[in-house]
Amino acid sequence: MDIDTNLLATAERLFDQDGFHATGMGRLVEESGLSSRTVYKHVGSKNALMARVLAARGDRFFAHADFTSTRALFDSVALWARREGARGCLFFRLRAETGGAVPEIEAAVAAYHAQLHARLAALVRQETGAADPTLTDQLLALFEGATTAATYRGPAVIEAAGACAVHLIERGRSS
Amino acid sequence: MDIDTNLLATAERLFDQDGFHATGMGRLVEESGLSSRTVYKHVGSKNALMARVLAARGDRFFAHADFTSTRALFDSVALWARREGARGCLFFRLRAETGGAVPEIEAAVAAYHAQLHARLAALVRQETGAADPTLTDQLLALFEGATTAATYRGPAVIEAAGACAVHLIERGRSS
DNA sequence: TCCAATGTAAAACGATCATTTTACATTGGC
DNA sequence: GCCAATGTAAAATGATCGTTTTACATTGGA
Missing domain, CATH: 1.10.10.60 (Homeodomain-like)
Structure with missing residues (x-):
C-alpha cells in the first residue's frame, strides 16, 4: 500500500x-x-492531516451512501454504522474538538455539509417532483439525529429514522 | 453570586x-x-469540573424544556437554541473531546441520555396512549438531529423537525 | 484578641505533545 | 558507479497545560 x-x-x-x-x-x-x-x-502537520482525513472520509461516505431513494439512503447508512461502528459524525466530532479554530477543518466540514444538503435536496426533488426546503431540512435532521442517537441507542435508531423519512417523502409526493 | x-x-x-x-x-x-x-x-480538577458542568447543564435544560406536548417540546428547544446559540449538544461534544476516556463524564452523559429517552418515551405514552419504542426512537432522532443540524442550518431546522414530530405523533394517535 | 479558615499572587513542577533536527542508511535512475 | 531523493532512529526543542506549592493577606466568630 x-x-x-x-x-x-x-x-x-x-x-x-x-x-x-x-x-x-x-x-x-x-x-x-x-x-x-x-x-x-x-x-x-496534524491539522493538515486531519483536513485530508475529513476530505477522504467524505469521499468514502458519499461513495458508499446510496442516494437513489430515501429508503436506500437510510439502509446504506445503517449498513455503514454496522460495519464501521456508530460513534457519531466524524465531521461534527472533530470540529467540536478543535472548537472551530482551525480554518482547514472548518472548510472540510463546510464542504461536507454543503454536499450533504445538496444531495438531500436533490433526493427530495427526485422523489416528490419539486424542491421542498422544509422537507429537505426534515430529512437532514433525521439523518443527523439517526447518526447521533445511534451512538447510544444502537443502529436500530437509523432504521426507525429511515421509516419516518420514507413516510415523510411519500406524504410529500401526494401533495 | x-x-x-x-x-x-x-x-x-x-x-x-x-x-x-x-x-x-x-x-x-x-x-x-x-x-x-x-x-x-x-x-x-478539570475533569470533575466538567462533570459538574454537565450535570448542571442537564438540570437547566430539563427545567427549561417543555415536555407537556411534542409541539411544546420542539418550540422550547427552538427557543433555547435562539437564546443560547446552536453549537450542538454539549454532552455529545464534550464526550467527543474526551474520547470516552473520563468515567465521570461518561456517567454524566449516560445519565442525560437516559433521562432524555425516558422523557420522550413518557411523552409518546401520554400523547398516543401507549408505549411505542420505535416512535420514541424517531422523536429522539428528530430531537438530536435538529440540535445538530441547527449548528449549520440555523434554528429553522428545529421547527421543521418539530412539525415532523407533531405529524408523527398525530399519526401514532390514530393507530 | 486571636486563630483558623479562606482568600490572593505568582512561581514552580511535571508531563505531554507537535514539530524539528542531527546523523546515518538505502536505493533507484542517469 | 554515483548522486539525489527518500527513508530510519532518536534526541532535542519549545510551547502549552493541569496542578501544586510557597509566601502572604484578610476576615469573621468564639
Missing part, C-alpha cells in the same frame, strides 16, 4: 476511534511503522 | 463556546477573577 494511503487510513481509524486530541502524532508514527520525519514530510 | 455558582456558570460558558480542550484552566482563573488555588479548592 502507498505510504500516503496508509497514513490516511491509519489516521482516520485512530481519529475516529479515540478522537483527535487523544491521538498523538507519536501514536500515528507507531502504528504506521514510519519515522516521525517521514510522517511529517508526508502529512505536513 | 456564590463562588461555586460563578465558577460553574463561567466554566459552562467557556466550555460551550470554545470547547473543553481549547479552554485552559488559566482562562477560567482569569474570567472568574479568582486565584488558581481557590479555583482548584472548589472544583477539584
Whole structure:
C-alpha cells in the first residue's frame, strides 16, 4: 500500500476511534511503522492531516451512501454504522474538538455539509417532483439525529429514522 | 453570586463556546477573577469540573424544556437554541473531546441520555396512549438531529423537525 | 484578641505533545 | 558507479497545560 494511503487510513481509524486530541502524532508514527520525519514530510502537520482525513472520509461516505431513494439512503447508512461502528459524525466530532479554530477543518466540514444538503435536496426533488426546503431540512435532521442517537441507542435508531423519512417523502409526493 | 455558582456558570460558558480542550484552566482563573488555588479548592480538577458542568447543564435544560406536548417540546428547544446559540449538544461534544476516556463524564452523559429517552418515551405514552419504542426512537432522532443540524442550518431546522414530530405523533394517535 | 479558615499572587513542577533536527542508511535512475 | 531523493532512529526543542506549592493577606466568630 502507498505510504500516503496508509497514513490516511491509519489516521482516520485512530481519529475516529479515540478522537483527535487523544491521538498523538507519536501514536500515528507507531502504528504506521514510519519515522516521525517521514510522517511529517508526508502529512505536513496534524491539522493538515486531519483536513485530508475529513476530505477522504467524505469521499468514502458519499461513495458508499446510496442516494437513489430515501429508503436506500437510510439502509446504506445503517449498513455503514454496522460495519464501521456508530460513534457519531466524524465531521461534527472533530470540529467540536478543535472548537472551530482551525480554518482547514472548518472548510472540510463546510464542504461536507454543503454536499450533504445538496444531495438531500436533490433526493427530495427526485422523489416528490419539486424542491421542498422544509422537507429537505426534515430529512437532514433525521439523518443527523439517526447518526447521533445511534451512538447510544444502537443502529436500530437509523432504521426507525429511515421509516419516518420514507413516510415523510411519500406524504410529500401526494401533495 | 456564590463562588461555586460563578465558577460553574463561567466554566459552562467557556466550555460551550470554545470547547473543553481549547479552554485552559488559566482562562477560567482569569474570567472568574479568582486565584488558581481557590479555583482548584472548589472544583477539584478539570475533569470533575466538567462533570459538574454537565450535570448542571442537564438540570437547566430539563427545567427549561417543555415536555407537556411534542409541539411544546420542539418550540422550547427552538427557543433555547435562539437564546443560547446552536453549537450542538454539549454532552455529545464534550464526550467527543474526551474520547470516552473520563468515567465521570461518561456517567454524566449516560445519565442525560437516559433521562432524555425516558422523557420522550413518557411523552409518546401520554400523547398516543401507549408505549411505542420505535416512535420514541424517531422523536429522539428528530430531537438530536435538529440540535445538530441547527449548528449549520440555523434554528429553522428545529421547527421543521418539530412539525415532523407533531405529524408523527398525530399519526401514532390514530393507530 | 486571636486563630483558623479562606482568600490572593505568582512561581514552580511535571508531563505531554507537535514539530524539528542531527546523523546515518538505502536505493533507484542517469 | 554515483548522486539525489527518500527513508530510519532518536534526541532535542519549545510551547502549552493541569496542578501544586510557597509566601502572604484578610476576615469573621468564639
